[in-house]
Amino acid sequence: MSKSNLNKQEKLKIHTLLSDLQSKDELKIASAIKAFAVHGHASVIEPIIEVWRSGLSKENEALVIDLFQNLKDTSAIEPLMEAFNEPANTSLRRKLATAFWNSKLDFSDYLADFVLFGIEGDFLDVLEVITLIENFETVAPESAILESQLLLTEYFGQTASRDDQKDAILTDLAMLLKDFSELEGTDDLFLE
Numbered sequence: 001m002s003k004s005n006l007n008k009q010e011k012l013k014i015h016t017l018l019s020d021l022q023s024k025d026e027l028k029i030a031s032a033i034k035a036f037a038v039h040g041h042a043s044v045i046e047p048i049i050e051v052w053r054s055g056l057s058k059e060n061e062a063l064v065i066d067l068f069q070n071l072k073d074t075s076a077i078e079p080l081m082e083a084f085n086e087p088a089n090t091s092l093r094r095k096l097a098t099a100f101w102n103s104k105l106d107f108s109d110y111l112a113d114f115v116l117f118g119i120e121g122d123f124l125d126v127l128e129v130i131t132l133i134e135n136f137e138t139v140a141p142e143s144a145i146l147e148s149q150l151l152l153t154e155y156f157g158q159t160a161s162r163d164d165q166k167d168a169i170l171t172d173l174a175m176l177l178k179d180f181s182e183l184e185g186t187d188d189l190f191l192e
Helices: 008-021 026-039 042-054 058-069 074-085 087-102 108-120 123-134 142-157 164-184
Strands: none
Touching: 008 026, 008 042, 026 042, 026 058, 042 058, 042 074, 042 087, 058 087, 074 087, 074 108, 087 108, 087 123, 108 123, 108 142, 108 164, 123 164, 142 164
């Protein structure tokens, strides 16, 4: 639901919840996060991420992750991916990836974003990425598959020293992309 489609009462409720979210009171923050599950919409994702990035208690962080895992509104995908790709949120990316693969939302259009995160990250990052991608309920679009294969081809073409464990997972990811290519009927750019 877009912010303009909200009635005055809903806007006031969300404004109050955002104020509570940005308070320093852990109970108010927890209450606001829980209320967003009922009264929230995509426009509250950015402020939630900002507060999370600034630091939350373990309990409130778990509430945010739970909130993101239980989202069903597809309008939340774009702001979640904007947050995922925001350089200021690098410390949250692995946790966001975990929330994404536990959610019911379809992030398959963003396959290349996840592959790039795995390439740029460490072993645990690429492990989260392959888990997320293996749990896609739909096959990613052809363009995302091809872009991902190109990213992996470029990565494996480098001669810089690399992590063997990470490379093993990325090789598994390349095989998974090959399977996606076959389902889509496209050529595999990585394994040729």
